[in-house]
Amino acid sequence: MSRVYVFNQYGGPEGEELIERPIPEPGAGELLVEVRAAGVNPVDWKIRDGHLGRDGQLPAPMGREVAGVVAAVGPEVEEFAEGDEVLGPVAPGQGGFADHALLRGDQAVAKPEAISFAVAATIPVAGTTAYDLTHEIELETGQTMLVLGAGGGVGHLAAEIGLLHEFRVIGIASPDKRDLVESTGASFVAAGQEAPAAVRELAPQGVDLIVDLVGGQALRDVAPLATTPDRIVSAADPETAIELGGAGRSRDPETLMKITSVIGYEVITPRISGEYPLDQARQALAVVETGHAVGKTVIVP
Ligand SMILES: NC(=O)c1ccc[n+]([C@@H]2O[C@H](COP(=O)([O-])OP(=O)(O)OC[C@H]3O[C@@H](n4cnc5c(N)ncnc54)[C@H](OP(=O)(O)O)[C@@H]3O)[C@@H](O)[C@H]2O)c1
Known part of the structure; x- marks a missing residue:
């Protein structure tokens, strides 16, 4: 089994819950990643609050960006193999505040060795x-x-x-x-x-x-x-x-690779102000939901 932090209803944090589910299986083009760190962002509570619509499937897994170790690869993945350290946005419908997450192989990048998983987890969104x-x-x-x-x-x-x-x-x-x-x-x-x-x-x-x-x-x-x-x-x-x-913001698909290299060379450094275990995901989200966060907050399962 594997834990994932979800919300069960649109609205405030009272709808959030840490649940257990079977370890997800990677589909075509997907990676199963053992999550080592997940970045917390304002979009996480904005989705839960219903700011971005209220017609998603519930319970909805939370967390958009992760860094971790590839535990399995789905069919048609050529970029990565089991054991690789990666970072990236989670696949549609997936959540990063979890022991395991699915990523699209073509949207993930290799984690530079020089940086920690916590720092790596702040790259895909922030x-x-x-x-x-x-x-x-x-x-x-x-x-x-x-x-x-x-x-x-x-x-x-x-x-x-x-x-x-x-x-x-x-x-x-x-x-x-x-x-x-x-x-x-x-x-x-x-x-x-x-x-x-x-x-x-x-x-x-x-x-x-x-x-x-x-x-x-x-x-x-x-x-x-x-x-x-x-x-x-x-x-x-x-x-x-x-x-x-x-x-x-105008998105450029090349950006993830470029900013990962810059941070990997340690010429700029994301500041991590708080690391929370998965069973304290609610506290981590609350810090960001105040709107007065200092640097980045991450969840380390
Ligand atoms: N479109 C996208 O793709 C995208 C991606 C990422 C983020 N965003 C959005 O961009 C915004 C920032 O994201 P973030 O991750 O940086 O959020 P964050 O970590 O919560 O930072 C927001 C910062 O704004 C400061 N702030 C609030 N009111 C202020 C004011 N009047 N003057 C100066 N500073 C003020 C806050 O602290 P203090 O008030 O204490 O100074 C806080 O440090 C959010 O709205 C987020 O949803 C959009």
Whole structure:
């Protein structure tokens, strides 16, 4: 048998439960992975809450990204063999907060030896999002990138990627995240009403890219700082970004491989702020559901 964390009804965390089920069998093109770590993301509770629809099959397994060891391969998998260390998004309908998960072989990548399973598990969602957002508009060395929500799972990685490209990075986050934001090399600006003026002081000519991980009014407040409105990209609130003249995240299928190599060379480092065993998945999700997460939270079965 194998444990998996699910939700049984749409709504709050009271519908969540750790259940036992037979170890899943990989179908054509799939890998069975013994999960060593799974990243927790806002999308996990947003799905449970019904933000993304309420017609999925219940109980619904939770968790979108994992790292682990291949335990079996399905027919037509040529990329991987039993015993390989991999990371990737879970296959449709599968959950990562589990002892075992199914992945699509063509969407998984080899885990670099240099990084831990916990770090590897943050790459398929947070890592790829940070990479896509920071590459959607090409900046040149020395240009200014503003990250709204720079202390969270995606934001701190976006800041690190920007600095790797030698952009000038300004990160807005709440004061308790100052150390994390500054540890990336970014200039810290405290979130709140004064934030736009503080950014303007640091970048009087405006910013060449706004990477948004917050949305809503906070995004509206900083939007006028962009040199042109099309220099706003948002993972958190694409509707508002588009209304303001910007865009949502544009996904590139090559991104997972690229950001995995960058993190594998240890030139940027996802910060893990909490590791929870599978039987504490509810606590791990609650940390992220506050909306004030610091870096990444992972579940280590
Ligand atoms: N479209 C996609 O493919 C995609 C992929 C990944 C994530 N996302 C979305 O992108 C967003 C961020 O994801 P994440 O994983 O980074 O979430 P996270 O780890 O929860 O981080 C969000 C950060 O925003 C900060 N924040 C909240 N209000 C703020 C404000 N007014 N000013 C500055 N910072 C503020 C939070 O902390 P403090 O308030 O304490 O500073 C927190 O650090 C979520 O909405 C998520 O659903 C979308």
